[in-house]
Amino acid sequence: MSGAGTADGSGTRVSPGAAGGPVTDVLTFGETMAALRGSGPLRLGGTMELSVAGAESNVAIGLARLGHRVRWAGAVGDDEAGELVLRTLRAEGVDVALASRDAGAPTGLLLFEPRLPDVTRVHYYRTGSAGSRLTADAVERAFTAGGPPRVLHLTGITAALGEAPRAACERALRLAREHGTWVCLDVNHRSRLWSRDEAAAVLRSWAPYADVLIASDDELPLCLGPSDGPVADLPSQAKELLGRGVSEVVVKLGARGATAYTAQGELHFPARPVRAVDPVGAGDAFVAGYLSALLDGVDAAGRLDRAVTCGAFAVAGRGDWEGAPTRAELGLLGEGDGTVVR
Template identity: 35%
Template sequence: MKPELVTFGETMVIFDPVEKGPLRYVNQFNKRFGGAESNVAIGVSRLGHNAGWISQVGDEELGLYLINSIRGEGVDTSQVKMTDEAPTGLYIKERVREGSNQVYYYRAGSAASRMSKDQIDWDYIKGAKIIHISGITPFLSESCHELTMEVAEFAKEHGIFVSFDPNLRLKIISSFPKHKETLLRLAGLSDLFMPGIEEAEYLFGTNDPETIIQLSLKTGAGQVVLKKGEHGTYYASKEDKGFVKSLRVEKVVDPIGAGDGFAAGVLSSLLEGRSLKEAVERGSVVGAMIVTVEGDIEGLPTVRDINEFLRKKQDVLR
């Protein structure tokens, strides 16, 4: 069965410290994995839809670990290549204090950064209802930049719904002098543009939600979802607009992966034919749930988990 949603990009092995404090004092780590695109694919899969992830990993044990783990989450990994010419990327977390993480990346020259458009099965892409793109992949390398733009334009040409989350990573984009042009071009090719408020301010030079939404639509984006963290989310299309308040979270355990969980909630809803407002509401619930669990994907819920979470919220309010 062909995936309803297809995404592509780098997933890395994570070494997650058992203890809090500077890494020089940490001696034990848990091995996990995470990547913006595979996080979304796993989130969509857990919510009952078929998802596929395209990437490249090293032909070694860590590469096998990624493929086996992501396939084990129900995601189609048939389009993931292995290479013996480059290693799988890594990142290490540092938990200085509760709810505050520092991340160190070891991804330069990684297997995923060597992906190219020549590796893409375009029939596989054509079979998807949604192509989800992050703003990380085009800045991994020149070949990844070319790959990303080709996929976005191919999807647009063939009427496939394009979702774009800028996932701004300043350390990565700094070596690309025209990175804003690339991000705005991808926003303009998207049917759904999902920036955070800080990302939008970086791109448009304003933090006014109404102005950001108008400028986003002017670029060519079909719909805009503007995330404002704990405050809530603005959404807009040519037909409708509104605001959804964020759910209150008593304790943030690990904020990494919240945006990817939000995207999974939104996109799974759109696959079900729900309205943009309903999609944002589910995305907000998923985002709230994921920050209460350690790890990038460990807190991604099923539909049953969401219903139980909302039931408990209602019980507290009664």
């Protein structure tokens, strides 16, 4: 049997595999903001480029470019910035039919301020935004309108926005379990939004719901809960998470590539060498590539291959999502080489 959103008779989830009909491949939601990129120090003024940015919508766009059916069920304000968000996602082939417009709150704003060749400061204006008031209603509709998705993608960012978005995420996790939908959880810790202890308290309870748990090496301990003791090595952390019910633990290592841990063992894939222009959005492109290959039924080595390939495309260009590749472009970086098995 194949296709997430189905069960194997015992009520357990099964691998997404190939789709059997026009269902949603991936459902995600969160806060997408209007994004302004400065040409230099903000206090000096100058020109700014307007776009949109948000981890979950970055992943949605990346998956849509790779040919998957993606639904984004986030919230924006009833304003021009919100219209920009929805227009951009629609233009990239993302289904926004269930996105909500909040007339009582603005769309969030994000400012990027380049300070050094490799350092960009980020300024958030998202307190009281529409995204911080997201409720579970949109999640409920997304699981009933057109049938449940094959994969639910969540990040820790949405949980950090407030009690209502956190409750929406937790409702989505329960619905995914009820419907046999696979869950991908990307930790994506934002220290500007919540502390490590706050994040750990939430993520520890979420981790057992995840089929695929993705984190950078410094984020992975958050999924094991608050701790005052020494941090175990990555294989030990991954083994503990696998013991708690996670099927795959994927650790992003930046320029060193990525490692996947499963019950079958450990698999590492090096990063693809490209001239790095902008690291913003690389992690989201990585996730999109990994989920794309998972949906295609590709093995673990192929999933890591596509993930690091998409991440390389992202760092080679500017913007949160603009550099994400199409499926036809994957071969430009030689997808299919470089696996290292341990």
